[in-house]
Amino acid sequence: MAGTEIVELAKRRGFFFGSNGAYGGTAGFYTFGPQGAALKRNVEDAWRDRFTVAEGNQEIEAPNIMPEAVFEASGHLDGFDDMLVECGECGESHRADHLVEGATSIEDAEALPGSEVELLIRDHGIACPSCGTPLAGQDVEDFNLMFATDIGPGDSQPGYLRPETAQGIFVEFPRLKEYARGRLPFGVTQVGAAYRNEISPRGGLLRLREFTQAELEQFIHPEDDEPPLWKVADVEVLLYPADEQEAEDGDYVETTVGEAVDEGVVGSPWVGYYLGVAQEWYERVGVDMDRFRFRQHLPGERAHYAADCWDAESEVDGDWIEIAGFSYRADYDLSKHGEYGDDAFTVFQRYDEPKTVERATVDPDMATLGPEFGGRAAAVAEALEDLAARDPDAFEADAVSVEVDGETVTVDADVANFSVEEVTENGEHVTPHVVEPSFGVGRTVQTLLAHAYRVDEVDGEERSYLSLEPALAPTDAAVFPLVTNEETLVETARSVANDLREQGLSVAYDDSGSIGRRYRRQDEVGTPFCVTVDRDGLEGDGPDTVTVRERDTAAQVRVPVDGLADALAPLLAGEDSFESFLDAYETVDSGVETQ
RNA sequence: GCACCGUUGGUCCAGUGGUAGGACAUUAGCUUCCCAAGCUAAUAGCCCGGGUUCAAUUCCCGGACGGUGCACCA
Numbered sequence: 001m002a003g004t005e006i007v008e009l010a011k012r013r014g015f016f017f018g019s020n021g022a023y024g025g026t027a028g029f030y031t032f033g034p035q036g037a038a039l040k041r042n043v044e045d046a047w048r049d050r051f052t053v054a055e056g057n058q059e060i061e062a063p064n065i066m067p068e069a070v071f072e073a074s075g076h077l078d079g080f081d082d083m084l085v086e087c088g089e090c091g092e093s094h095r096a097d098h099l100v101e102g103a104t105s106i107e108d109a110e111a112l113p114g115s116e117v118e119l120l121i122r123d124h125g126i127a128c129p130s131c132g133t134p135l136a137g138q139d140v141e142d143f144n145l146m147f148a149t150d151i152g153p154g155d156s157q158p159g160y161l162r163p164e165t166a167q168g169i170f171v172e173f174p175r176l177k178e179y180a181r182g183r184l185p186f187g188v189t190q191v192g193a194a195y196r197n198e199i200s201p202r203g204g205l206l207r208l209r210e211f212t213q214a215e216l217e218q219f220i221h222p223e224d225d226e227p228p229l230w231k232v233a234d235v236e237v238l239l240y241p242a243d244e245q246e247a248e249d250g251d252y253v254e255t256t257v258g259e260a261v262d263e264g265v266v267g268s269p270w271v272g273y274y275l276g277v278a279q280e281w282y283e284r285v286g287v288d289m290d291r292f293r294f295r296q297h298l299p300g301e302r303a304h305y306a307a308d309c310w311d312a313e314s315e316v317d318g319d320w321i322e323i324a325g326f327s328y329r330a331d332y333d334l335s336k337h338g339e340y341g342d343d344a345f346t347v348f349q350r351y352d353e354p355k356t357v358e359r360a361t362v363d364p365d366m367a368t369l370g371p372e373f374g375g376r377a378a379a380v381a382e383a384l385e386d387l388a389a390r391d392p393d394a395f396e397a398d399a400v401s402v403e404v405d406g407e408t409v410t411v412d413a414d415v416a417n418f419s420v421e422e423v424t425e426n427g428e429h430v431t432p433h434v435v436e437p438s439f440g441v442g443r444t445v446q447t448l449l450a451h452a453y454r455v456d457e458v459d460g461e462e463r464s465y466l467s468l469e470p471a472l473a474p475t476d477a478a479v480f481p482l483v484t485n486e487e488t489l490v491e492t493a494r495s496v497a498n499d500l501r502e503q504g505l506s507v508a509y510d511d512s513g514s515i516g517r518r519y520r521r522q523d524e525v526g527t528p529f530c531v532t533v534d535r536d537g538l539e540g541d542g543p544d545t546v547t548v549r550e551r552d553t554a555a556q557v558r559v560p561v562d563g564l565a566d567a568l569a570p571l572l573a574g575e576d577s578f579e580s581f582l583d584a585y586e587t588v589d590s591g592v593e594t595q
Numbered sequence: 596g597c598a599c600c601g602u603u604g605g606u607c608c609a610g611u612g613g614u615a616g617g618a619c620a621u622u623a624g625c626u627u628c629c630c631a632a633g634c635u636a637a638u639a640g641c642c643c644g645g646g647u648u649c650a651a652u653u654c655c656c657g658g659a660c661g662g663u664g665c666a667c668c669a
Contacts, residue, residue, distance in 0.1 A: 517632095
């Protein structure tokens with residue numbers, strides 16, 4: 001199984017491993033070793049290049065801990081709760097809200113308090129689905145997936161570690177829109193850790209309690225803004241829509257982004273646009289596109305905020321794993337924060353031409369309403385305003401009636417001070433909609449390792465190597481003296497390594513063991529180029545040369561030391577391939593066969 | 596959270612009621628002008644707690660961690 005080999009390689013070579021081993025380990029937490037941290041950082045940088053810089057977006061960095069109020073508004077305090085009930089007989093745990101929904105006509109049992117759910121379980125005689133024992137009398141326990149903490153000492157306020165980086169962007173929207181000078185559309189990105197106290201972390205990097213997300217929140221005008229779909233219209237994608245998943249003989253849909261949007265397979269052009277951008281990005285960073293698809297969420301699968309959602313999935317070790325989600329979150333988040341928070345989570349959109357509209361208004365005489373209705377006066381005034389907007393004609397009568405707290409209240413029309421005014425509207429306050437491409441960085445790293453892992457034969461010996469894209473590889477180049485019994489070679493190799501480092505390359509130096517062993521070490525961590533200093537390169541009339549060996553083919557060319565970093569730069573950036581080295585330089589016949 | 600299985604050098608494994616052995620890797624030296632070669636030496640391990648026992652890495656109980664299944668899962 002490739003999976004176990006990758007896990008073994010990851011531990012042995014320093015990509016990732018379970019954290020806190022000295023204390024028995026902690027489930028759900030992984031540490032990235034030197035290779036893994038470098039690879040992960042390169043993934044993040046590549047993501048930034050594409051989703052922040054190339055899209056003209058802004059990146060922010062918000063705190064990991066946020067106060068309770070944020071998550072009351074976002075819905076995570078309720079929506080992230082699982083109601084569990086444990087069977088007293090067989091010990092099996094079940095989702096209490098799901099059981100209630102199955103046995104009653106209640107559709108959203110999750111919104112009910114636990115005590116009520118306990119009563120419903122008793123009254124409807126709901127039994128354990130596993131063993132049939134009635135569950136009456138069992139406690140319904142809330143399990144919230146958020147890590148709770150206290151902010152400050154003493155009478156501190158409750159806080160939570162963010163379950164997604166997105167909220168850090170949403171809560172700062174009132175300020176972020178200022179930085180965007182109030183113009184839609186604009187996008188804000190964030191790369192950082194998110195935390196979920198998973199019931200059962202599994203599968204290495206796949207489900208962790210602390211993980212890294214790279215998220216883009218694209219804020220758009222709900223009607224007016226169109227994505228630059230033409231940029232990715234021809235990008236070919238493999239889609240797995242919800243209806244195909246539910247069909248008996250469901251199949252993939254091979255299409256282009258443009259067609260998928262035209263035909264409504266992907267409902268939102270914005271989601272379609274980012275599927276296209278993501279497809280190209282994944283391909284560029286080295287995901288095997290034969291093991292990649294976009295799968296639409298089934299209706300019951302969607303998060304509490306998502307109107308439509310597609311996942312990017314990659315096949316790792318025979319399983320499809322979710323590596324990114326593309327949600328159309330509509331105005332859910334901003335509306336919620338607008339409702340719960342103090343600031344304006346809207347953008348003022350100026351009309352092309354100011355509009356003159358007639359607006360019915362009231363200016364209730366509070367000196368009359370106050371004595372008459374006491375504490376309810378304000379509510380009466382508000383009801384009158386609502387009525388004016390809804391049904392101006394009502395004010396033509398001598399008296400108007402409105403409902404306040406379920407009671408009908410009648411006031412003189414005079415008191416309402418009804419009038420119709422002509423007002424000039426220069427624009428309107430719009431709550432933007434949000435399109436959210438959200439990437440799992442660790443899962444992307446895992447995918448890259450799984451898809452880059454190769455086994456072949458070099459010179460009749462089996463070798464394993466990581467065929468990572470040079471731009472993503474943890475190390476740019478390794479430098480060796482061919483042999484160590486000649487001081488000149490060692491010294492030169494050290495100085496070549498230093499020179500390359502000074503010019504910004506990430507370089508490994510190794511003079512231990514045979515040359516073949518050193519090549520294999522680098523192959524195994526995916527270093528794309530090995531630079532070897534040999535006697536042939538230092539002797540002779542011309543300038544000093546070294547050999548440069550390409551990882552996947554083990555092919556070698558002889559390259560002048562002078563300007564080596566510049567020569568390697570386009571290859572490391574992924575802008576050129578080793579082919580051009582083979583053309584430009586003398587090849588070295590090492591007599592090595594790869595297959 | 597439940598069930599089953601597992602946990603022995605850095606990695607992968609063998610083994611035992613009297614504190615352990617291999618392979619690979621690593622380090623040092625010799626050798627070596629291009630692909631895990633060879634020779635010599637060195638470093639390094641029984642997941643944690645409790646129990647039974649003269650003695651526990653081994654048996655029992657509990658826990659942690661991992662794998663698989665169930666459940667759950669933006």
